[in-house]
Amino acid sequence: MSEVPCNQCPLRRTSVFLDGTVEDVKFIQSLKQRELRLRADEILFFEGQKDARLFTLLEGWAFRFKTLSNGRRQILNFLFPGDLVGVQQEIVAESDHGIATLTNAVFCVFQRNALWKLYQHSPETGFNITWLTAREQSMVDDGLLSVGQRNAQERFAALLIRLFRRAGALQSDNGAAGVKFPITQQHMADALGMSLVHTNKTLRKLEQLGFHRIEDGHLHLLNVKALAHLGDLFGDGRVPQRPLF
């Protein structure tokens, strides 16, 4: 149960704080208040909660979500070790989304106003935080593209590949033997804006086509090329550059 010193923080692996000096790390360490351990299916903070603060996810999987009053839930993005949690909350003082765990998880809890202190500490640190934020933004953008414009199969293709890549990046074998996959079909349904039943049927179909396999809590991609094609992850609809200035 010993706490993780900041110089071993997974954040340092994901190219953020990567360039931090020893002194930087010491400073960050000084803002770290304690660790918070949650079990699977627990809530780190709710939507609308006012006292949420800044965290990093040290171990385990989690997700950001929003719900409607009729109970429907949208998963906004999945969170992996190294992800920063609660930047919005530190800024607006009230959260407009919640955070829940998928597995047992360890969060590093920063002291109040840590975000501001990090900015004050060095421009690099502030810039790195923005980097993480922009990355998160980009993933939500892609989620919106999926839910808005892709059909069921295409959504799964895009989701499976993204999750596989993110999870694989954290494993030493890079996912060669499959990646851990603690996500239920209900979670995928909530992330893709689909019903549970249709989620099941679509997933089944892709499995029959030999595109992937989910087994024993692990995800295997058996035909990445086909999945990438299905999810439109090559061309991406990008138009040739035409600089205007």
Add this chain to the structure above:
Amino acid sequence: MSEVPCNQCPLRRTSVFLDGTVEDVKFIQSLKQRELRLRADEILFFEGQKDARLFTLLEGWAFRFKTLSNGRRQILNFLFPGDLVGVQQEIVAESDHGIATLTNAVFCVFQRNALWKLYQHSPETGFNITWLTAREQSMVDDGLLSVGQRNAQERFAALLIRLFRRAGALQSDNGAAGVKFPITQQHMADALGMSLVHTNKTLRKLEQLGFHRIEDGHLHLLNVKALAHLGDLFGDGRVPQRPLF
């Protein structure tokens, strides 16, 4: 055609850079390279473009979008005067979304690496940029909630209210006599992940119900309460606080 000095920049009205000192503003001015004027329906930069830089939108409406190779387009968010454009691009060197105008628009073009220089200039500035970024994030989150979990009428209720509020905030009468609304049904369809035909029918229905009116390029909300209820914008599904620590 004279250029706008930074101390009159609309960014200052939207509570960002609000607390900037005279010296801060001078510094920002020094990073401003020039202004770029586009007409309606032009592209500021494309998806995948590598040389995009940092802008602010000074005048007019615009939007962020992504497209699939089959041509389907998802509008990620609408942009209003004061919005920062291109933070992602400055960080990752390649854009994963495009920006297009809805009206004639004026962008303020910053010099290359402006973002980094802003961070270096002062922690406040960096923090303000993050504030804007978090706000943008929050809007995309909400868009994803809509497209994933709300039905057609609910999506429009949420969208119309959001656009009305944002546009109204920029008008002196706060939208009392309706707000300018340069958005076609196709744009709304692309923002909400719906077909053009169903967009038209749903909009028509809400108009018949007396909820709103779009006329002569202006949007009027005739029954904000009903719209807010329909869009679930009160309760928001927020669960009572339960601090875990």
Add this chain to the structure above:
DNA sequence: CGACGTGTTGATCTCTCTCAATTAGAGTGG
């Protein structure tokens, strides 16, 4: 052993899409 969570599958149902056609207004050229 029964309760529960998760996955699976079949049978309807419906919301939304696609196809098709029409109207209205703005802009253009003769």
Add this chain to the structure above:
DNA sequence: CCACTCTAATTGAGAGAGATCAACACGTCG
């Protein structure tokens, strides 16, 4: 001033992807 064109809005009809409803299988756990 009038055809011609183009874009945006509109409306009807049929089709379909995905939702909802209903069971059942299977493993875990108290």
